[in-house]
Amino acid sequence: xxxxxxxxxxxxxxxxxxxxxxxxxxxxxxxxxxxxxxxxxxxxxxxxxxxxxxxxxxxxxxxxxxxxxxxxxxxxxxxxxxxxxxxxxxxxxxxxxxxxxxxxxxxxxxxxxxxxxxxxxxxxxxxxxxxxxxxxxxxxxxxxxxxxxxxxxxxxxxxxxxxxxxxxxxxxxxxxxxxxxxxxxxxxxxxxxxxxxxxxxxxxxxxxxxxxxxxxxxxxxxxxxxxxxxxxxxxxxxxxxxxxxxxxxxxxxxxxxxxxxxxxxxxxxxxxxxxxxxxxxxxxxxxxxxxxxxxxxxxxxxxxxxxxxxxxxxxxxxxxxxxxxxxxxxxxxxxxxxxxxxxxxxxxxxxxxxxxxxxxxxxxxxxxxxxxxxxxxxxxxxxxxxxxxxxxxxxxxxxxxxxxxxxxxxxxxxxxxxxxxxxxxxxxxxxxxxxxxxxxxxxxxxxxxxxxxxxxxxxxxxxxx
Amino acid sequence: xxxxxxxxxxxxxxxxxxxxxxxxxxxxxxxxxxxxxxxxxxxxxxxxxxxxxxxxxxxxxxxxxxxxxxxxxxxxxxxxxxxxxxxxxxxxxxxxxxxxxxxxxxxxxxxxxxxxxxxxxxxxxxxxxxxxxxxxxxxxxxxxxxxxxxxxxxxxxxxxxxxxxxxxxxxxxxxxxxxxxxxxxxxxxxxxxxxxxxxxxxxxxxxxxxxxxxxxxxxxxxxxxxxxxxxxxxxxxxxxxxxxxxxxxxxxxxxxxxxxxxxxxxxxxxxxxxxxxxxxxxxxxxxxxxxxxxxxxxxxxxxxxxxxxxxxxxxxxxxxxxxxxxxxxxxxxxxxxxxxxxxxxxxxxxxxxxxxxxxxxxxxxxxxxxxxxxxxxxxxxxxx
Ligand SMILES: Cc1cc2nc3c(=O)[nH]c(=O)nc-3n(C[C@H](O)[C@H](O)[C@H](O)COP(=O)(O)OP(=O)(O)OC[C@H]3O[C@@H](n4cnc5c(N)ncnc54)[C@H](O)[C@@H]3O)c2cc1C
Ligand SMILES: Cc1cc2nc3c(=O)[nH]c(=O)nc-3n(C[C@H](O)[C@H](O)[C@H](O)COP(=O)(O)OP(=O)(O)OC[C@H]3O[C@@H](n4cnc5c(N)ncnc54)[C@H](O)[C@@H]3O)c2cc1C
Numbered sequence: 001x002x003x004x005x006x007x008x009x010x011x012x013x014x015x016x017x018x019x020x021x022x023x024x025x026x027x028x029x030x031x032x033x034x035x036x037x038x039x040x041x042x043x044x045x046x047x048x049x050x051x052x053x054x055x056x057x058x059x060x061x062x063x064x065x066x067x068x069x070x071x072x073x074x075x076x077x078x079x080x081x082x083x084x085x086x087x088x089x090x091x092x093x094x095x096x097x098x099x100x101x102x103x104x105x106x107x108x109x110x111x112x113x114x115x116x117x118x119x120x121x122x123x124x125x126x127x128x129x130x131x132x133x134x135x136x137x138x139x140x141x142x143x144x145x146x147x148x149x150x151x152x153x154x155x156x157x158x159x160x161x162x163x164x165x166x167x168x169x170x171x172x173x174x175x176x177x178x179x180x181x182x183x184x185x186x187x188x189x190x191x192x193x194x195x196x197x198x199x200x201x202x203x204x205x206x207x208x209x210x211x212x213x214x215x216x217x218x219x220x221x222x223x224x225x226x227x228x229x230x231x232x233x234x235x236x237x238x239x240x241x242x243x244x245x246x247x248x249x250x251x252x253x254x255x256x257x258x259x260x261x262x263x264x265x266x267x268x269x270x271x272x273x274x275x276x277x278x279x280x281x282x283x284x285x286x287x288x289x290x291x292x293x294x295x296x297x298x299x300x301x302x303x304x305x306x307x308x309x310x311x312x313x314x315x316x317x318x319x320x321x322x323x324x325x326x327x328x329x330x331x332x333x334x335x336x337x338x339x340x341x342x343x344x345x346x347x348x349x350x351x352x353x354x355x356x357x358x359x360x361x362x363x364x365x366x367x368x369x370x371x372x373x374x375x376x377x378x379x380x381x382x383x384x385x386x387x388x389x390x391x392x393x394x395x396x397x398x399x400x401x402x403x404x405x406x407x408x409x410x411x412x413x414x415x416x417x418x419x420x421x422x423x424x425x426x427x428x429x430x431x432x433x434x435x436x437x438x439x440x441x442x443x444x445x446x447x448x449x450x451x452x453x454x455x456x457x458x459x460x461x462x463x464x465x
Numbered sequence: 466x467x468x469x470x471x472x473x474x475x476x477x478x479x480x481x482x483x484x485x486x487x488x489x490x491x492x493x494x495x496x497x498x499x500x501x502x503x504x505x506x507x508x509x510x511x512x513x514x515x516x517x518x519x520x521x522x523x524x525x526x527x528x529x530x531x532x533x534x535x536x537x538x539x540x541x542x543x544x545x546x547x548x549x550x551x552x553x554x555x556x557x558x559x560x561x562x563x564x565x566x567x568x569x570x571x572x573x574x575x576x577x578x579x580x581x582x583x584x585x586x587x588x589x590x591x592x593x594x595x596x597x598x599x600x601x602x603x604x605x606x607x608x609x610x611x612x613x614x615x616x617x618x619x620x621x622x623x624x625x626x627x628x629x630x631x632x633x634x635x636x637x638x639x640x641x642x643x644x645x646x647x648x649x650x651x652x653x654x655x656x657x658x659x660x661x662x663x664x665x666x667x668x669x670x671x672x673x674x675x676x677x678x679x680x681x682x683x684x685x686x687x688x689x690x691x692x693x694x695x696x697x698x699x700x701x702x703x704x705x706x707x708x709x710x711x712x713x714x715x716x717x718x719x720x721x722x723x724x725x726x727x728x729x730x731x732x733x734x735x736x737x738x739x740x741x742x743x744x745x746x747x748x749x750x751x752x753x754x755x756x757x758x759x760x761x762x763x764x765x766x767x768x769x770x771x772x773x774x775x776x777x778x779x780x781x782x783x784x785x786x787x788x789x790x791x792x793x794x795x796x797x798x799x800x801x802x803x804x805x806x807x808x809x810x811x812x813x814x815x816x817x818x819x820x821x822x823x824x825x826x827x828x829x830x831x832x833x834x835x836x837x838x839x840x841x842x843x844x845x846x847x848x849x
Pocket of ligand 1: 013014015016017018019036037038039042043044045046047083084085086113114115116117118134135136138160163265268271307308309310315316317319446
């Protein structure tokens with residue numbers, strides 16, 4: 001048996017901006033803090049730390065993240081890398097896997113900062129090799145210095161596309177097209193104009209993509225990818241006034257070797273759902289996200305706090321501010337005298353995030369129409385759109401029903417990847433409300449883990465163990 | 466009893482599905498209702514072993530009748546619910562349990578069945594991956610598995626094809642009674658008139674009939690299960706524990722099998738788990754003790770599976786009665802019948818339950834002795 005058991009004041013799940021700032025604030029308040037992150041190095045998405053250190057197009061971000069990590073460590077935070085949290089009960093107790101070993105924490109309070117992941121919607125050809133999410137492409141470039149391809153099409157919706165376009169261009173990719181569903185950049189530019197404090201940041205975002213200006217296609221979506229063993233061509237179409245792709249306004253982009261498509265991010269709520277934390281639904285905040293009290297980060301479950309994207313997608317700044325607030329509240333819950341954090345800074349950051357959210361328009365209707373009957377919707381179980389439609393015709397009305405009828409969502413990803421697409425497709429073709437459609441409920445374990453690790457972790461968590 | 470006309474069946478799990486089919490085929494006009502989707506409670510989450518082996522001495526004739534009916538349905542519905550006769554093993558960990566197994570084998574053979582005791586060598590051939598420290602095993606080659614969700618759907622489709630109506634997402638909120646007779650049910654979509662109502666609501670049956678002065682001794686109990694990610698074919702049949710007088714796993718219950726999709730499904734229950742009343746709609750997380758016991762048993766029996774990844778757990782509620790048997794038949798006001806109390810082995814028994822209800826409402830003799838399920842054995846149930 002190989003298990004480590006740690007009794008501590010506070011356990012932080014996730015080492016991105018939110019988790020790191022929570023850890024730092026709680027440790028400064030005097031609490032013993034353990035932070036778990038499933039990657040090789042903490043930093044999360046925004047502060048992702050390449051092995052080679054801070055250079056390349058994202059060096060400012062990398063360096064800022066490095067400083068935050070160093071500050072947290074200096075304040076006494078213990079960081080557990082490669083620690084994948086797979087279980088949680090409201091005692092509270094947190095179960096993680098580190099390689100083939102188990103790590104069990106019995107803290108007094110927990111901060112959930114598990115972030116978000118790319119949100120994808122299926123379309124014909126989306127399972128071809130060479131088609132990936134912008135996040136995956138960015139990761140290759142940022143962490144491993146490899147390019148997702150030489151001739152790349154980026155598509156989807158949101159400011160993240162610009163970030164990745166700039167980074168891939170700097171890394172040496174030929175970015176053929178940036179296909180943005182929002183009709184024009186006007187709302188974005190007007191919004192930025194109203195926030196002078198963010199002009200510097202906006203400039204740093206826009207400058208690297210300025211040379212690509214002619215390659216942008218606004219108000220369009222990718223309708224299909226084609227190729228024999230790898231993506232070779234990509235078809236895009238303009239969105240009509242009805243929000244659907246106008247088949248007459250099509251363009252086919254040839255000689256493509258990578259297509260990166262994503263429509264924002266989806267909060268990673270699986271671990272807190274095991275704890276029973278309540279959720280809300282807002283498609284523009286990424287779909288289902290944790291319900292919290294903004295003043296403390298408290299979730300519906302006593303002793304469980306949350307911050308960052310898992311509480312609704314808003315970006316790195318709100319994540320940093322909310323992390324501090326949640327870290328301090330967790331420290332108070334664990335019995336330490338701690339302040340409350342700067343709620344006004346959080347409000348300002350959220351205000352900007354809300355402006356960004358409103359400046360973009362995710363083409364939900366169009367995305368729900370893209371799959372053809374033979375298009376796979378659930379990759380793990382290889383369930384196509386025709387099968388899902390048949391289940392609906394036979395009486396399946398929600399994610400749970402579709403799963404029972406078709407097995408969609410029963411595979412290793414447990415619906416994390418396909419849930420968004422399934423909901424859109426049924427909203428559009430069958431009129432189901434995506435909120436009521438729900439999601440495959442998270443159940444223990446939140447991620448697949450070897451039986452031996454589960455057993456070791458649970459045994460180590462027992463009273464008196 | 467002898468009722469004619471329209472019958473509402475409340476609850477579309479396997480019990481309700483089999484009952485609706487039997488009633489429709491007996492000539493009744495039937496409306497089957499479920500508060501959610503068909504089979505979405507315990508039935509769709511079942512391991513659905515249809516077996517006669519080492520289950521119940523008292524109910525052996527009923528089990529034989531039920532498993533034959535399942536085999537007939539498989540032929541009639543052309544494999545619609547993936548019936549596979551994979552056999553069932555009951556593993557024996559202590560020499561002292563061999564006589565227990567021999568007792569069951571003898572009484573089942575006397576009833577015309579073909580179970581046998583396997584030596585360790587023969588066991589290797591029947592279930593090669595079962596390499597744990599066993600002294601022997603019993604083996605019942607005729608026991609079978611079905612896909613539980615497809616089975617519920619198939620029986621409902623057959624009932625609908627024969628004229629029944631089915632409505633999902635339609636909870637029965639109350640049962641109307643006038644002049645000592647059931648007159649219909651109340652749903653959010655309105656009242657549905659009925660000459661008789663059969664409540665097949667699983668653990669929530671007692672709640673629905675309580676306002677009519679019927680006190681059923683049925684309690685909800687957690688039924689839990691674990692699944693690994695897909696594996697190549699490793700386990701051929703159903704693997705359970707031999708009944709035993711020992712403590713530990715031997716006193717509890719174990720079931721291990723591999724799904725059609727390749728996932729290893731397994732559960733070991735050593736202790737209780739009665740739920741708080743009114744837990745419907747709230748599904749709790751799996752018990753940690755249960756997870757530990759289940760993994761321990763699985764990996765002791767199949768040591769090669771230790772490194773396999775656990776994918777998911779689920780929890781449902783089954784309906785428990787004081788003597789582990791269903792309560793099936795008329796209770797309380799005229800025209801009210803119940804069929805619940807599955808005690809965790811109700812999938813197999815569903816055809817029998819349908820037959821008992823259809824016979825009772827038609828006023829014809831039952832094809833099978835219904836005495837083990839008589840509500841009259843619990844006087845407070847107000848049997849009529
Ligand atoms: C793919 C992707 C790329 C992004 N790139 C950018 C970008 O370039 N610029 C930008 O401004 N914003 C980017 N974002 C937005 C980003 O979400 C925020 O900027 C910011 O990183 C949010 O901080 P966070 O702490 O809430 O979450 P994250 O930074 O996502 O951190 C969450 C952390 O939790 C860990 N985690 C999750 N689940 C578990 C678990 N079960 N066990 C252990 N650890 C777990 C993750 O590994 C991760 O390190 C990106 C988002 C995504 C999803
Ligand atoms: C992991 C596991 C393994 C199992 N293995 C086996 C096995 O190998 N062999 C075996 O025979 N059995 C097995 N069982 C048990 C078997 O699944 C159950 O005994 C059987 O499914 C019970 O069926 P039911 O129709 O009585 O109950 P349920 O499936 O609970 O059906 C009751 C239905 O009534 C509905 N309902 C409730 N209240 C109302 C209302 N007011 N109005 C309308 N509808 C209502 C519910 O929504 C539900 O669909 C297993 C169970 C589990 C969980």
